[in-house]
Amino acid sequence: MTSQVVPEPSADLLHLATAVRSAATGLGQSSNQERQQALSAMALSLEAHADRIVDANRQDLAQASADGLAPALVARLKLDVQKLAGAISGVRQLSALDDPLGVRQLHRELADGLVLERVTVPLGVLGVIFEARPDAVIQIASLAIRSGNGAILKGGSEAKRTNHAVMQSLKEGLACTSVSADALDLLTTREESLALLRLDGLVDLIIPRGSNELVRFIQDNTRIPVLGHADGVCHLYVDKEVDCLQALRIAIDSKTQYPAACNAIETLLVHREIAPTFLQIALPAFEEAGVMLRGDAVSKSLGVKEVATADDWSQEYLDLLLAVRVVNDLSEALEHIRRFGSRHTEAIATTNQDTAEYFLRAVDSSGVYHNCSTRFADGFRYGFGAEVGISTQTLPPRGPVGLEGLVTYRYRLRGDGHIAADFAEGRDQFSHREIPLRET
Amino acid sequence: MTSQVVPEPSADLLHLATAVRSAATGLGQSSNQERQQALSAMALSLEAHADRIVDANRQDLAQASADGLAPALVARLKLDVQKLAGAISGVRQLSALDDPLGVRQLHRELADGLVLERVTVPLGVLGVIFEARPDAVIQIASLAIRSGNGAILKGGSEAKRTNHAVMQSLKEGLACTSVSADALDLLTTREESLALLRLDGLVDLIIPRGSNELVRFIQDNTRIPVLGHADGVCHLYVDKEVDCLQALRIAIDSKTQYPAACNAIETLLVHREIAPTFLQIALPAFEEAGVMLRGDAVSKSLGVKEVATADDWSQEYLDLLLAVRVVNDLSEALEHIRRFGSRHTEAIATTNQDTAEYFLRAVDSSGVYHNCSTRFADGFRYGFGAEVGISTQTLPPRGPVGLEGLVTYRYRLRGDGHIAADFAEGRDQFSHREIPLRET
Numbered sequence: 001m002t003s004q005v006v007p008e009p010s011a012d013l014l015h016l017a018t019a020v021r022s023a024a025t026g027l028g029q030s031s032n033q034e035r036q037q038a039l040s041a042m043a044l045s046l047e048a049h050a051d052r053i054v055d056a057n058r059q060d061l062a063q064a065s066a067d068g069l070a071p072a073l074v075a076r077l078k079l080d081v082q083k084l085a086g087a088i089s090g091v092r093q094l095s096a097l098d099d100p101l102g103v104r105q106l107h108r109e110l111a112d113g114l115v116l117e118r119v120t121v122p123l124g125v126l127g128v129i130f131e132a133r134p135d136a137v138i139q140i141a142s143l144a145i146r147s148g149n150g151a152i153l154k155g156g157s158e159a160k161r162t163n164h165a166v167m168q169s170l171k172e173g174l175a176c177t178s179v180s181a182d183a184l185d186l187l188t189t190r191e192e193s194l195a196l197l198r199l200d201g202l203v204d205l206i207i208p209r210g211s212n213e214l215v216r217f218i219q220d221n222t223r224i225p226v227l228g229h230a231d232g233v234c235h236l237y238v239d240k241e242v243d244c245l246q247a248l249r250i251a252i253d254s255k256t257q258y259p260a261a262c263n264a265i266e267t268l269l270v271h272r273e274i275a276p277t278f279l280q281i282a283l284p285a286f287e288e289a290g291v292m293l294r295g296d297a298v299s300k301s302l303g304v305k306e307v308a309t310a311d312d313w314s315q316e317y318l319d320l321l322l323a324v325r326v327v328n329d330l331s332e333a334l335e336h337i338r339r340f341g342s343r344h345t346e347a348i349a350t351t352n353q354d355t356a357e358y359f360l361r362a363v364d365s366s367g368v369y370h371n372c373s374t375r376f377a378d379g380f381r382y383g384f385g386a387e388v389g390i391s392t393q394t395l396p397p398r399g400p401v402g403l404e405g406l407v408t409y410r411y412r413l414r415g416d417g418h419i420a421a422d423f424a425e426g427r428d429q430f431s432h433r434e435i436p437l438r439e440t
Numbered sequence: 441m442t443s444q445v446v447p448e449p450s451a452d453l454l455h456l457a458t459a460v461r462s463a464a465t466g467l468g469q470s471s472n473q474e475r476q477q478a479l480s481a482m483a484l485s486l487e488a489h490a491d492r493i494v495d496a497n498r499q500d501l502a503q504a505s506a507d508g509l510a511p512a513l514v515a516r517l518k519l520d521v522q523k524l525a526g527a528i529s530g531v532r533q534l535s536a537l538d539d540p541l542g543v544r545q546l547h548r549e550l551a552d553g554l555v556l557e558r559v560t561v562p563l564g565v566l567g568v569i570f571e572a573r574p575d576a577v578i579q580i581a582s583l584a585i586r587s588g589n590g591a592i593l594k595g596g597s598e599a600k601r602t603n604h605a606v607m608q609s610l611k612e613g614l615a616c617t618s619v620s621a622d623a624l625d626l627l628t629t630r631e632e633s634l635a636l637l638r639l640d641g642l643v644d645l646i647i648p649r650g651s652n653e654l655v656r657f658i659q660d661n662t663r664i665p666v667l668g669h670a671d672g673v674c675h676l677y678v679d680k681e682v683d684c685l686q687a688l689r690i691a692i693d694s695k696t697q698y699p700a701a702c703n704a705i706e707t708l709l710v711h712r713e714i715a716p717t718f719l720q721i722a723l724p725a726f727e728e729a730g731v732m733l734r735g736d737a738v739s740k741s742l743g744v745k746e747v748a749t750a751d752d753w754s755q756e757y758l759d760l761l762l763a764v765r766v767v768n769d770l771s772e773a774l775e776h777i778r779r780f781g782s783r784h785t786e787a788i789a790t791t792n793q794d795t796a797e798y799f800l801r802a803v804d805s806s807g808v809y810h811n812c813s814t815r816f817a818d819g820f821r822y823g824f825g826a827e828v829g830i831s832t833q834t835l836p837p838r839g840p841v842g843l844e845g846l847v848t849y850r851y852r853l854r855g856d857g858h859i860a861a862d863f864a865e866g867r868d869q870f871s872h873r874e875i876p877l878r879e880t
Contacts, residue, residue: 029801108823114812116822123834124804204834223659225835246857253859360852361469364564372554372855381863382556382851383548383872394563394644395665396836399851411822411839412800415812417686419693423821432823 006221009195016185017152017202021125023182024150028122030179032099038145038179039095043088045173046138049165050084056165057134064158079134079162087138090386094146097385100403101148107435111428114415115435120407122148123204127196128388129154129218130209134162139386140207141170141184147406150183152203154193164188197222205406207388212316227401229392231316231342232262234374237333237359239350240271244278246371247349248285253373254347256289260318262390263345263367263377267313267323269333275326276302291320298326313340330355334362341365343392345377366392366399446661449635456625457592457642461565463622464590468562470619472539478585478619479535483528485613486578489605490524496605497574504598517599519574527578530826534586537825540843541588547875551868554855555875560847562588563644567636568828569594569658570649574602579826580647581610581624587846590623592643594633604628637662645846647828652756667841669832671756671782672702674814677773677799679790680711684718686811687789688725693813694787696729700758702830703785703807703817707753707763709773715766716742731760738766753780770795774802781805783832785817806832806839 009017027035046053057079064074079087106118126149130136137153144151155163163186171181187193196203197218206226208218215230236254238247254265270278279302286293294312295304304324312323313336327333337346345367348359356370367377377400379387384402391398397405422428449457467475486493497519504514519527546558566589570576577593584591595603603626611621627633636643637658646666648655655670676694678687694705710718719742726733734752735744744764752763753776767773777786785807788799796810807817817840819827824842831838837845862868 025802025804028804110816110821110823114816118839121804219663225833243857249857249859253861257860257864356854360854362465364465364468364561365850367851367853369853370855372853372858373860375860376550376554376853376855376858377851381550381860381870383550383870393665394848396848398848399558408834408836408838410805411807411817413807413809413812413816414796414800415810415816417683417689418812418816419689420697420813420815420821421693424697430821430823 006194006197007191009198010192013187013192013195013199014202017125017199019182020150020152020185021202023180024122024125027145027150027179027183028124028148030148032101034178035099035146035148036095038174038177039091039142041177042142042145042170042173043091045169046084046088046091046166049169049172050081053079053084053162053165053169054081056161060159060161067158069158073158076133077159077162083135087135090139091142094142094385094403097146097403100146100407104437105409107437109431109433109435110413111418111423111430114413114418116411116413118409118411121410123406123408125150125152125203126205126207126406127152127199127203127224128207128209129193129196129214131156131211131214134159134166136209137163137166137186138170140388141167143386143388143403143406145179145183147403149406152185152187152196154187154196157190160188197224200224209389227391227393227397227405228389229262229342229344232264232344232390232392233267233314233316233340233342234263234265234344235267235269235337235341235346236265236374237269237330237337237346237348238271238274238278239330239348239352239355240273241352241355242274242278242349243351244274244281247278248282250347250349250371250373251282252285252289252291254375255291255322256320257373257375259320261375262316263374264318265322265347265374266315266317267325267340269325269327269336270299271330271333272298272326272328275299279303286322289320291322293322293324295324296326299324302326316342330359334359337363337365343394344390345369345374347372347374366390446634446637447631449638450632453627453632453635453639454642457565457639459622460590460592460625461642463620464562464565467585467590467619467623468564468588470588472541474618475539475586475588476535478614478617479531479582481613481617482582482585482610483531483613485609486524486528486531486606489609489612490521493519493524493602493605493609494521496601500599500601507598509598513598516573517602519602523575527575530579531582534582534825534843537586537843540586540847544877545849547877549871549873549875550853551858551863551870554853554858556851556853558849558851561850563846563848565590565592565643566645566647566846567592567639567643567664568647568649569633569636569654571596571651571654574599574606576649577603577606577626578610580828581607583826583828583843583846585619585623587843589846592625592627592636594627594636597630600628637664640664649829667831667833667837667845668829669702669782669784672704672784672830672832673707673754673756673780673782674703674705674784675707675709675777675781675786676705676814677709677770677777677786677788678711678714678718679770679788679792679795680713681792681795682714682718682789683791684714684721687718688722690787690789690811690813691722692725692729692731694815695731695762696760697813697815699760701815702756703814704758705762705787705814706755706757707765707780709765709767709776710739711770711773712738712766712768715739719743726762729760731762733762733764735764736766739764742766756782770799774799777803777805783834784830785809785814787812787814806830
């Protein structure tokens, strides 16, 4: 995708996007119950069409094998009865979560009879570009409908039969509800997914789920806001006052529990006073866990075998590789994170509470942890039910983004003939009296 | 500015921005009291240097007159003792507002001993580009410091002596406090303000306050998020069931109370059943208020003198001009707003509560009003104390943006050696128990 020029949207794509937008406008005004019924109907329809979906997936898998797709990708592509059942159960769990819409965030009397409120509303239409995993269609579609948003999805071509069968089932489910089936649609060609980036005014948020290269290309080629992250260069800093065994457990888990994840650590920073002691137990443990270390000069002198070059500090290995650097103190660790980090998730291992709190305040990442694994940076683990991705942007939503991150808000002001001139000219005065949020 | 190419940042600019960033990092960890003291010191220093500031402004005014600047611009440029006192009082009011930082938005036990919280933190460094009004420096600087953010400001060249004197006073004030005076700085050249757009990683949010052309140029030439809006094409829809006199008062106020404001209406939509009655009283009233109307065929047939062309529907006149269109029903009004509106602020005048509520739900603008003037779309009037601008983006912050819109949040997770593998392998389980937000 990344070598291509972004084309103008075709008439067909504009037609599709306009239909999704129009359905989303209706969906945005639906009740909580209507959206819950829509999710139930989607889940039922997926169950009813499980055979069709699994059959389509078998064809995709056969094609993938014939095309010589890497075994890891084939594994991600697979959607058998069990995985499908898990995804369907996820739809039902989302349905049970609190409604993210219609939440009143502010309620204030501006003047007698003039009342302001700020209420959560859907974003509109999500454009989601993802690779491989066809269960993502189910997850994203249900997050979108639950939060009152339309969604235009584009999956990887290797999953096209599966994605199509899933989308067809979801639409058939919606057809029995008050939510229009047009609220969801699937793009099939690469040209369409590129042109999606130009649908300002029809698509409100682009969510890329894929390689760093894909995300960076999208960020550079659209004026639509992009939710997500390119790099996940996470750090663990081992302080001088530390429970070495606990720090090591956290380091091993943060690196190895799923090395290909964005929340796995890529660099280990170790205070120089603890480095000899810590590395003495850590080196054999990393070796046993199959982790190859690349160290700076000091850590090399303490036994790390390979040398880290300047490039290593900003590398997202996504593999059993870990850069190691010995730092003189906490501020050198903070400076390293500021310079090379991607503002995803960083952790400190320390027994000193003051040091921990200082780190938690000073590090400017979407997640900052004390004495636990960076692998907890995840919407499910945070209790959000599901996530569309993890954002490393500065502005909200950041961190793992679930339902709450897929809504925005609107100010509503109700008066009885109130005009600004009366206030400017002293005939009326602002009261700015807070009204309890639950009062109607 | 808009015909220029965005240059690479100079070494001087990088040096300045790095200093602001570094000061902002310290500021971000300051207490509420420290930031309140900083605002007090800023206010005191402005008072102490009032003569210097007003003198500098006199020189700017003399230069502006000599250069033949339009009288309206000269009026905006003026900063006399009275206007300065008003701005200083604004600084003290901001100081008294609730601290936007450190607000816990979420508090959840993920598992025994593993506790997640989401807490508001500053954005980092704001880059603010504004035209004319030198009191904006005071307002923006105090909003930035109150919300824990550094700020790099660039004002119009016609106010450069005033802006410099103000900034010098603010920095002298900060010098007596625990907040670094480096947290604020002023750019002086046009090249610098262009290069500011390239300071990704050093500047977190660009806030343009100026012409639509300026805002659009900035949006198109930076990867840094931009807060604000280009157009403000606001609408008032007069429903068939309406108190005509009240609707007219609202229409006149929305158009004339300050026609150059972004929240003034540009188009009046009138239900065809009420159009003859409404226009009969409205036409002479608009004429008396000096408002020139441009109408569609139906409203022309009802007495509007000038014809509106297709271009008029998307025009932001910023003047005593108003486009008028007669619509067949509410849904035609909604469709018109969807097509030509800028998602700023729209109002409905109706005595029918159901129609009003339908409009409030259906219109996708940052502000939607019932029976009141669109001129209320403003941070002061909403009770925010001050605003940096009004955002028409979909994602938050949108609408008038005050202190609360200048912060983001961070997830903090505190554990005691918790690792993800224990949960993945069933040795530990998530509890996801909510903790009351005020509990520590």
